Amino acid sequence: METVTLTIKNQPTLYLEADTITPDNFSGKKASEIAALHAYEGRDQVTLGKYFEVSGEGGATAEDTRIVVKGNVSRVKYIGMKMTAGEILIEDNPDMYTGAWMHGGKLTVKGNVDAFAGIGMKGGEFVIEGNAGNYLGAAYRGDWRGMQGGVIRVKGKAGSDIGYFMNGGTIIVHGNTDVHVGTHMEGGKIIIKGNAPSKVGGQMVGGEIYVYGGIDVMMPGFKYAQDEELEVDGEKGNFSLFHGDTGERHPKRKGQIVYGKLYLRN
Amino acid sequence: MSKSVTDVICPFCGTLCDDLEVIVSDDGKKIEDIYNACAIGAEKFMHAQAADRVKKPRMQQPDGTYKEVSYDEAVDYTAKMFHKARKPLMYGWSSTSCEAQSIGHEIAEKAGAIVDNTATVCHGTTLIAVQDVGIPSCTLGEIKNRADRIIFWGCNPCHAHPRHQSRYSIFPRGYFTNKGHKNRKMIVVDPRDSDTAKMADYHFKLEQGRDYELLSALRVALRNEPLPETVAGIPREKIIEVAEVLKSGRFGIIFFGMGVTQTLSKNHNIDNAIMLTKDLNEFTKFSIMAMRGHYNVTGSGQVLGWQFGFPYAVDLSRGFARYNPGETTSNDLLRRDEVDAIFVLGSDPGAHFPISSVRKIAKLPSVCVDPHITPTSEISKLHVPVAFVGVEVGGNCYRMDNVPIEARKVVDPPEGMLTDVEFLDRVNKRLDQLMGGKK
Numbered sequence: 001m002e003t004v005t006l007t008i009k010n011q012p013t014l015y016l017e018a019d020t021i022t023p024d025n026f027s028g029k030k031a032s033e034i035a036a037l038h039a040y041e042g043r044d045q046v047t048l049g050k051y052f053e054v055s056g057e058g059g060a061t062a063e064d065t066r067i068v069v070k071g072n073v074s075r076v077k078y079i080g081m082k083m084t085a086g087e088i089l090i091e092d093n094p095d096m097y098t099g100a101w102m103h104g105g106k107l108t109v110k111g112n113v114d115a116f117a118g119i120g121m122k123g124g125e126f127v128i129e130g131n132a133g134n135y136l137g138a139a140y141r142g143d144w145r146g147m148q149g150g151v152i153r154v155k156g157k158a159g160s161d162i163g164y165f166m167n168g169g170t171i172i173v174h175g176n177t178d179v180h181v182g183t184h185m186e187g188g189k190i191i192i193k194g195n196a197p198s199k200v201g202g203q204m205v206g207g208e209i210y211v212y213g214g215i216d217v218m219m220p221g222f223k224y225a226q227d228e229e230l231e232v233d234g235e236k237g238n239f240s241l242f243h244g245d246t247g248e249r250h251p252k253r254k255g256q257i258v259y260g261k262l263y264l265r266n
Numbered sequence: 267m268s269k270s271v272t273d274v275i276c277p278f279c280g281t282l283c284d285d286l287e288v289i290v291s292d293d294g295k296k297i298e299d300i301y302n303a304c305a306i307g308a309e310k311f312m313h314a315q316a317a318d319r320v321k322k323p324r325m326q327q328p329d330g331t332y333k334e335v336s337y338d339e340a341v342d343y344t345a346k347m348f349h350k351a352r353k354p355l356m357y358g359w360s361s362t363s364c365e366a367q368s369i370g371h372e373i374a375e376k377a378g379a380i381v382d383n384t385a386t387v388c389h390g391t392t393l394i395a396v397q398d399v400g401i402p403s404c405t406l407g408e409i410k411n412r413a414d415r416i417i418f419w420g421c422n423p424c425h426a427h428p429r430h431q432s433r434y435s436i437f438p439r440g441y442f443t444n445k446g447h448k449n450r451k452m453i454v455v456d457p458r459d460s461d462t463a464k465m466a467d468y469h470f471k472l473e474q475g476r477d478y479e480l481l482s483a484l485r486v487a488l489r490n491e492p493l494p495e496t497v498a499g500i501p502r503e504k505i506i507e508v509a510e511v512l513k514s515g516r517f518g519i520i521f522f523g524m525g526v527t528q529t530l531s532k533n534h535n536i537d538n539a540i541m542l543t544k545d546l547n548e549f550t551k552f553s554i555m556a557m558r559g560h561y562n563v564t565g566s567g568q569v570l571g572w573q574f575g576f577p578y579a580v581d582l583s584r585g586f587a588r589y590n591p592g593e594t595t596s597n598d599l600l601r602r603d604e605v606d607a608i609f610v611l612g613s614d615p616g617a618h619f620p621i622s623s624v625r626k627i628a629k630l631p632s633v634c635v636d637p638h639i640t641p642t643s644e645i646s647k648l649h650v651p652v653a654f655v656g657v658e659v660g661g662n663c664y665r666m667d668n669v670p671i672e673a674r675k676v677v678d679p680p681e682g683m684l685t686d687v688e689f690l691d692r693v694n695k696r697l698d699q700l701m702g703g704k705k
Binding site: 013014015017040041042043044096115116134135140142144165179180183184198199202203217218219220221223245246247248 | 534
C-alpha cells in the first residue's frame with residue numbers, strides 16, 4: 001500500500017472545499033499531479049498544492065492508496081467524500097461533510113468532526129476518535145434515504161439529529177448524544193453507550209436503537225414489550241424493549257405490525 | 267381637497283391585507299389618513315412621511331460619522347464590493363418586491379454569492395420540513411369560508427398579524443361558516459398566556475420545548491394507541507378530548523409560528539405537525555399553514571424556488587445552486603467566518619441576529635439598502651435609502667398562503683430617490699462593466 005501525506009502549509013481565509021481528497025482521486029498519481037488537483041475557496045478554483053505539502057504517491061488502485069492528512073484542517077470541508085476504497089487518516093479536526101456519501105474503505109479521524117459527517121453513507125468503516133457534530137450519518141436535506149450501510153464509530157460525544165432518515169448500517173456512539181436520535185428511522189442500528197436527553201426514535205418506522213444510559217423524556221409513542229438478554233457490540237446485557245413510534249405508520253409482516261425497536265439497558 | 271386611494275395593499279405582515287383606504291393630498295405627495303389598517307400597518311405608511319427620513323446614501327467614516335454620497339458613488343462602491351469578494355452574502359429580500367429579488371439573484375449569480383432571506387431565522391425550518399414530507403395547504407379564502415377547527419400553535423396573531431383573525435381565521439362569516447366565530451372551535455398551544463390564548467376554547471399550556479412530544483401524542487391518540495399519563499405537562503384525557511374535537515370538524519387548519527419553528531426540535535416540530543395534518547385527513551379535511559412574518563418573505567422563497575430550486579440559503583459560489591441549512595444559512599456563515607462581504611436589502615439583521623453575528627457584520631465590507639435607519643444601517647459601511655415598496659412604488663408580493671398580490675403605489679417618493687429595482691439594476695450594470703463580460 002502506497003501512502004500519500006498531505007501537510008497543510010497555508011490556511012484558507014474562507015473555507016476550502018476539498019472533495020478531491022480521496023484514495024479514488026489520488027490513485028495512480030504522483031505528488032505533483034495530486035498537488036494540481038482542484039479545490040474551491042469561495043468562487044475561486046484553486047489547487048491542493050496551494051494549501052498542502054504533498055509527499056509520496058498514490059497506489060495503482062484506490063485499495064492500494066492510503067492518505068494521511070496532517071496539520072490543522074479545521075477549515076477544510078469534504079475530506080473523503082464519496083470514497084470507495086483505500087484508507088484515510090486525518091490527524092486533526094476536519095470541518096463539515098467528512099466522509100459524506102462514503103461507499104467503502106476506512107476513514108479514521110483522530111480529532112473531532114463537524115456537522116454532516118458520514119451523511120448518506122453506503123458502506124465502509126468510519127472511526128471518529130474525538131466527538132462528532134450534528135447530523136452524523138443523516139440524510140442530505142430533502143432526501144428520504146439517509147445512511148444505508150457501513151459502520152460509524154464515535155469514541156466521544158455526538159450532536160443532535162444523528163441517523164436522521166436512517167435506512168441501514170450501524171452508528172455506535174460511546175459517549176452522550178444531543179436530542180433527536182434516529183428520527184424517521186426505517187432501518188439500521190444506532191447504539192448509544194451514554195445518555196440521550198429526549199426525542200429518541202421520534203417518527204421511527206423500523207430499525208433498532210440501543211441506549212445504555214438514560215433518556216430524560218421518552219417519546220409518548222413507545223410502549224413496553226418485554227425484557228431481553230442480548231449481545232450488543234460484543235458485550236452481553238439485559239435490555240427492556242419498547243415498540244414505537246405508535247404515532248407513525250408501520251408496515252405489516254405475516255399479519256403482525258412491524259415496529260421500530262428501542263432497547264433501554266436495565 | 268384630498269383624494270382617496272382604495273384597495274391599497276398593506277406592506278407589513280404576511281397577511282397582506284388588500285382593503286386599505288389611504289387619503290392623499292391633492293398633489294399626491296402627502297398621506298393624510300389611513301383607514302382599515304392595523305396600528306402597525308398604518309405606522310408603516312406614516313413612517314414614509316417622517317421629517318427625519320434619510321434621503322441620500324451615507325458612507326460611514328473612520329470616526330463613525332456619516333458623509334452623504336451620491337447614488338452613483340453608492341452604486342460604484344456596491345458593485346466593487348461584489349467584484350472583490352470571493353463569497354459575499356446577500357441577505358434580506360423579505361421587505362421588497364419580487365422584481366427586485368429577481369435582479370438581486372442575477373447579481374448573486376455573477377458574484378458567486380449566497381442568497382439568504384429572513385426565513386433563516388424564521389420559517390426556514392418549515393421549508394426544511396416541507397421538503398422532507400410535503401405539505402397539505404390551502405388559501406386563506408378557503409379558511410374564511412370553510413374552516414371550523416382552528417389551531418394556533420406557537421403563534422400570537424393578536425399582536426403579530428393583527429387583522430388575521432378578523433379577516434380570515436376566527437371572526438369572518440364565510441359561505442359555510444355563516445355564524446362567524448360561533449361556528450369555530452379555537453385551540454391555542456402556547457406556554458404563555460398570550461392575548462390569542464385568552465380567546466381560545468382550549469389552551470394547551472405546554473412545557474417549553476416539548477411541542478414535538480405533544481404533536482406525537484396527538485398522532486398516537488388518533489391511532490387509539492396507549493399514552494402516558496401526561497405529555498408535555500398536558501393530561502392524557504385532555505389530549506384525547508382535543509383529538510376528538512379535531513376529528514369532529516368539517517374543515518380544520520393548523521397555523522404555526524416562531525414558537526415551534528425556532529424552539530427545540532425546529533424542523534422536526536413542523537415535520538410532525540404536517541404528519542398530524544396528514545393523519546387528520548383520514549377523518550376529515552385538514553390543512554396546515556405557516557404564519558409568515560414579512561409581507562414578501564413568501565415571495566422571496568417563490569422567486570428563489572423557481573430560479574434556483576431552493577427557497578432560502580442558496581449558495582451560488584461554485585456557479586450552481588447548493589443549499590444546506592446549517593452550512594449555508596446566514597448565521598452559520600457569519601459565525602464561522604465563511605463570507606467576506608455582506609449586502610443587506612429589506613431586512614434588519616442588526617436587530618434580529620445574535621450579537622456574535624452582528625459583530626461579524628460590523629467587521630466586514632457591508633452595504634445596507636433600507637428606507638429606515640436601523641441597527642443594520644448603523645453598522646454598515648454604506649447605507650442606501652430607497653423608496654418604500656407598497657407605498658411609493660408598486661411590485662409583486664406573495665401572501666402567507668402563496669397567493670401573489672400586486673402592491674400599489676400611493677404617493678411619490680422624495681425627489682431623486684431610487685427604488686430597490688432601480689438601485690439593483692444600476693449595480694448589476696456596473697458589475698457587468700467591472701467584470702468585462704467575464705464570469
